[in-house]
Amino acid sequence: MDTKQYLIADARKEQIIKAAIEVLTEIGYIKTSLSKIAKKAQISTGLISYHFSGKDDLMNNTLAFLVQEERAFIKDKVDNKQTYMEKLLAFIEASLVHQVIYRANTTALLEIVFNARTPDNIPYYLVKTDADDELHELLKEILHKGQELKEFGDFDSQVMATMIRGSISGSVSLPQYEIELDLEDYSEKVMENILKMVK
Numbered sequence: 001m002d003t004k005q006y007l008i009a010d011a012r013k014e015q016i017i018k019a020a021i022e023v024l025t026e027i028g029y030i031k032t033s034l035s036k037i038a039k040k041a042q043i044s045t046g047l048i049s050y051h052f053s054g055k056d057d058l059m060n061n062t063l064a065f066l067v068q069e070e071r072a073f074i075k076d077k078v079d080n081k082q083t084y085m086e087k088l089l090a091f092i093e094a095s096l097v098h099q100v101i102y103r104a105n106t107t108a109l110l111e112i113v114f115n116a117r118t119p120d121n122i123p124y125y126l127v128k129t130d131a132d133d134e135l136h137e138l139l140k141e142i143l144h145k146g147q148e149l150k151e152f153g154d155f156d157s158q159v160m161a162t163m164i165r166g167s168i169s170g171s172v173s174l175p176q177y178e179i180e181l182d183l184e185d186y187s188e189k190v191m192e193n194i195l196k197m198v199k
Contacts, residue, residue: 013051013061016041020062024108029115034058059116063124066109071135073098078138084146088198089191091139095168096187136161143198152198164194 019041023032034055038045052058077094081087099106113124139161146152167190 009051012047014065016043016048016051016058017062017065020058021066021104021108024062024111025104029059029111032111056116056119059112063109063112063116066105066112069102069105070098073102074135075138078142084142084149084151087142088139088146088194091142092164092168092191092194093187096171096190099168099171136165139164146198155198160198163197167194 016037020032020037023037023040027036032055034045034048037058038048041048048058052061074091074094077090078087081090116124118124118127140157143152143155143157143160147154147157171186171190
């Protein structure tokens with residue numbers, strides 16, 4: 001397969017994955033099927049089967065796509081900042097904003113994580129992903145280096161990172177019909193309290 005064919009194949013896979021995200025958001029994991037995804041993508045089920053070995057394979061690739069997209073979004077915001085205090089605030093803000101801008105992605109990710117299982121029959125919510133580790137490690141690095149440069153006070157960076165990630169995840173529980181209104185207030189309060197803890 002030459003470069004052009006690889007690019008076409010990658011574009012088709014992304015098209016299928018994005019259709020899968022829409023279907024997962026609309027009807028949930030249990031009701032999602034290859035035929036419904038094919039209908040959403042306006043392609044044949046056979047074309048999906050050409051690129052993915054089945055629903056499980058497609059869901060695995062969809063999950064990988066979702067976590068990579070989130071990681072890239074957050075990392076881009078963090079990398080543009082200079083001080084570690086700025087990087088920390090950018091990490092928190094980008095994480096919260098991502099959940100609003102890409103609400104469908106978050107919904108689809110949760111549908112997969114809480115319903116799909118690995119080939120070893122382990123629920124995904126019990127499996128730690130490399131991408132999730134990377135975001136956690138990025139946050140720990142920000143906190144640790146900020147401490148080294150005396151931008152932050154004395155605390156356990158592992159525990160602090162877990163607390164911060166937990167407060168970010170909590171924004172998912174905000175009612176969807178008022179998410180944009182509540183998120184601004186929630187975001188301000190989260191950052192205000194985290195700043196008190198890290199100084």
